[in-house]
Amino acid sequence: MKIGDIMLDTCYWQRLLRFGGYAPGEIDGVHGPCTRAAEARWSNDAACAAQEFGRFDTRSEAVLATLLPATQRVARQWLRMAVPKAQVAGVEVRLICGTRSYAEQDALYRQRPRVTHAKGGQSMHNFGLAFDFGVFCGREYLEKSLLYMSLGRLSMQLPQVTWGGTWKSLIDPAHIQLNLYPNTAAARRVFESQ
Numbered sequence: 001m002k003i004g005d006i007m008l009d010t011c012y013w014q015r016l017l018r019f020g021g022y023a024p025g026e027i028d029g030v031h032g033p034c035t036r037a038a039e040a041r042w043s044n045d046a047a048c049a050a051q052e053f054g055r056f057d058t059r060s061e062a063v064l065a066t067l068l069p070a071t072q073r074v075a076r077q078w079l080r081m082a083v084p085k086a087q088v089a090g091v092e093v094r095l096i097c098g099t100r101s102y103a104e105q106d107a108l109y110r111q112r113p114r115v116t117h118a119k120g121g122q123s124m125h126n127f128g129l130a131f132d133f134g135v136f137c138g139r140e141y142l143e144k145s146l147l148y149m150s151l152g153r154l155s156m157q158l159p160q161v162t163w164g165g166t167w168k169s170l171i172d173p174a175h176i177q178l179n180l181y182p183n184t185a186a187a188r189r190v191f192e193s194q
């Protein structure tokens, strides 16, 4: 299944639907009527969020589509604050990363130099709850910019959000997540349950 800009197998997609509260029926890897009905409810909530908080650039929209609709609401509210602030500074802000399957997370974990301490199932990105943003000057991605701190910090105005800029080890100012669960282990238990 292509969800936004990522490929997910049907079981993973069903788990994500269930995790978001969209009841796709059994996690059986079959893209049947229950899964399609769940998908329709997901899409409806996602469309409501877009209508309420606005639409953004193509790249951000592709990332947004991979997030739980509840996370999409948060991401759109944050973008609505961040986009004009970046504009004033003469740059652009876009979402660059949303949901990752366990396999994608494992591949990231193996990268050197190290970019993450989280293996598959250990990141809120695996459950549609987290997104990362990038600062761009035209088409150029700015890896370092003071704006990561000031733009990321805006997310702290939103309820139930944790900003990676407040982390103690491996500070990650480009990371924002929705706290539907107290920690990744708790989210993982629900996501993986039968």
Ligand SMILES: [Zn+2]
Pocket (backbone or CB within 6 Å): 125, 130, 131, 132, 172, 174, 175, 176
């Ligand atoms: Zn992240």
